[in-house]
Amino acid sequence: MPGIFGKTISDLSSVMNFRLFRQGIISSNIANMDTPGYTAKDASFEEELDTRLVMNTTSTEHMPSKQSSMAVSYRVNEDPYSRIGNDSNTVDIDREMMKLSQNQLLYEASSQIVQNKIESLKNAIRSIR
Amino acid sequence: MDLFTAMDISASGMRAQRTRMNIISSNIANAHTTRTDKGGPYQRRDVIFKENTFEDQLSSVDVQDIVLDPTPGKRHYDPGHPDADAEGYVNMPNVNMVEEMVNMIGATQAFEANTTAVKAERDMALKALAIGRI
Numbered sequence: 001m002p003g004i005f006g007k008t009i010s011d012l013s014s015v016m017n018f019r020l021f022r023q024g025i026i027s028s029n030i031a032n033m034d035t036p037g038y039t040a041k042d043a044s045f046e047e048e049l050d051t052r053l054v055m056n057t058t059s060t061e062h063m064p065s066k067q068s069s070m071a072v073s074y075r076v077n078e079d080p081y082s083r084i085g086n087d088s089n090t091v092d093i094d095r096e097m098m099k100l101s102q103n104q105l106l107y108e109a110s111s112q113i114v115q116n117k118i119e120s121l122k123n124a125i126r127s128i129r
Numbered sequence: 130m131d132l133f134t135a136m137d138i139s140a141s142g143m144r145a146q147r148t149r150m151n152i153i154s155s156n157i158a159n160a161h162t163t164r165t166d167k168g169g170p171y172q173r174r175d176v177i178f179k180e181n182t183f184e185d186q187l188s189s190v191d192v193q194d195i196v197l198d199p200t201p202g203k204r205h206y207d208p209g210h211p212d213a214d215a216e217g218y219v220n221m222p223n224v225n226m227v228e229e230m231v232n233m234i235g236a237t238q239a240f241e242a243n244t245t246a247v248k249a250e251r252d253m254a255l256k257a258l259a260i261g262r263i
Contacts, residue, residue, distance in 0.1 A: 032178070
């Protein structure tokens with residue numbers, strides 16, 4: 001989404017979409033904490049994000065930055081830090097609750113930045129009289 | 130998926146734990162029941178949870194079945210009891226109070242964990258809505 005909104009808002013909305021998806025994965029783990037044989041899952045995105053956040057080149061003299069693809073995908077893996085209980089269920093509820101609030105905070109942080117961004121754009125528009 | 134998907138998953142967890150709680154309650158209520166429609170003493174019940182995977186590897190939980198516990202109950206010596214056999218023993222239900230209490234604590238905590246998740250999702254939805262409200 002180019003133009004006045006720039007790349008930031010579209011990147012932030014990707015992050016928010018990912019946080020939302022991860023919230024679903026964590027909720028699945030919590031809902032299945034007593035299901036025998038269930039393996040805890042987690043979604044990862046951070047690696048893809050690193051390759052996506054590249055700098056723009058405004059001059060041909062600049063070093064070329066690695067091209068990023070617009071498609072953002074998340075991977076769902078087994079949670080490597082979970083423990084195995086006596087019913088082969090690998091959900092560690094304390095860890096899941098920690099992940100839940102951490103993920104919620106990061107979602108809210110992204111939404112806060114989007115809000116600030118829009119607010120500053122609005123301020124810029126208002127200043128022109 | 131949207132925020133309501135995550136809420137639906139947590140709701141499925143709450144529903145499953147509530148069913149488990151109901152079953153534990155009926156086990157405790159019938160801990161001394163010696164007569165049933167099928168004859169014989171009350172048999173302890175147990176819930177079977179099953180993972181229900183849908184789109185994008187997200188999975189809710191279903192109560193797949195409610196099964197009877199086949200372990201034999203204690204035989205209680207009480208010759209005056211109307212359900213006593215020829216030797217004076219009464220077959221009691223196979224309900225173990227301690228076990229039911231431990232299960233009850235587990236179900237309560239699991240229910241609360243799901244409620245916390247619903248609260249987190251609600252707060253997230255409100256924060257997302259706040260973006261448009263400047």
